Amino acid sequence: MSVGATTILNPLRPTPDTVFGILDKHQPTIFCGVPTLFAAMLHDKKFATAKGSSRLRLSTSAGEALPEHIGKAWESRFGTPIIDGVGSTELLHIFLSNAPGDIIYGTSGRAVPGYTLKLLDDAGREVADGEVGELFVKGPTAAEGYWNQREKSRQTFQGEWTKTGDKYTRDASGRYTYCGRADDMFKVSGIWVSPFEVEAAVASHPSVLEAAVVPHEDDEGLLKPKAFIVLKDGVDRDGLEESLKEHVKETVGMWKYPRWVEIVDALPKTATGKIQRFKLRDQ
Incomplete structure (x- = not known):
């Protein structure tokens, strides 16, 4: 606004229907979203051919780390990149970020x-x-x-x-x-496991829309990854769990694959789109 631009604020729940409507009506040049919204917009069959704003030149993502496959899929479809950055209430400002011309998803x-x-x-x-x-x-x-x-x-x-x-x-x-x-990290066989890395691998499976990974104790009291997943519409569930496990093994490593996979309708999230993993750890 300081340079004379117009800012469009959406008071409604940011569904693909709502957001594509805003992009089509107002034709913004910059779009600010979160990873779960970008994923939902990419995989909503109703808008499979929608292009959004023809004037769009850049999108920004925050709230959660942006998985590599979502960033690449967005840029491939819409022809413009997503800049993923990190800030916090304590710092008031983005302090770590990709930048135009310097993006690695x-x-x-x-x-x-x-x-x-x-x-x-x-x-x-x-x-x-x-x-x-x-x-x-x-x-x-x-x-x-x-x-x-x-x-x-x-x-x-x-x-x-x-x-x-x-x-x-x-x-x-x-x-x-x-x-x-820090409180989400855990070790498997003495090796640190990044929940985000495993989540990104799970979510890159063609049947998965969203994923969250938490530590879970096996019968011997040892921590192993457990995945909660939201499926895309119309997915055949036959053989899905084994297919998913093999996909993760091939993508990020043999010891990181989820030993348990639970299919859910939705993941618990904050108002800003962050996954509330602590709620899943109690399940």
């Missing part, structure tokens, strides 16, 4: 200018490239604390650094890949 991009990032292990030591660590951010927009929550403030705001609670890896070029929330 499946990653969260690089540090936004003005922000410094680091990954620390459980002992507070910086981790090497390729290793999993918790993301800390330093930048000018950080809050000073939570109102009347001194202990939580001390845990999150550590000097100049803000603890995000997100687990990431970083490559040699400074590009970050999301692994999951």
Whole structure:
């Protein structure tokens, strides 16, 4: 709005029907969504040939990490990219993001200018490239604390650094890949498993619309991945579970495949589209 553009705010539930109607009517140049909405729009048969806004030049995604297959499918169909970025209430601003001309789907991009990032292990030591660590951010927009929550403030705001609670890896070029929330990560056979990585593999199966993965105890009390999935319309369920397991094994590794697969009508989410995995862990 500061440059004279028009912003369109949708007061309704963001269904494919509603959003395609807005895109067609108002013809925006930038579209802001979340991964679950992009997936729903791509797979709604009613809008299989819809092109949305002919003026669209860019889309942005936030709320949850954008799976690689959704980003690629969107760009292939609509001819414009999705920029996936990370911000938080505590930082007020996007601090890690892909950028026009510098997009690799499946990653969260690089540090936004003005922000410094680091990954620390459980002992507070910086981790090497390729290793999993918790993301800390330093930048000018950080809050000073939570109102009347001194202990939580001390845990999150550590000097100049803000603890995000997100687990990431970083490559040699400074590009970050999301692994999951610190309290969502778990080990299988002594190896860390990223729920997001397994979810992305599950959701890339041609029969699956959405997926969420949580740890679940087997008969020996050991944690293994369990997948909750929402299927696309009209899918044949015969042999689906074994097909899904083999697909994940081939995509991300033998030990990461879900030992249990539960089909659900919908995944529990927040108002901003984040999957509430804690509700699934209790099932």
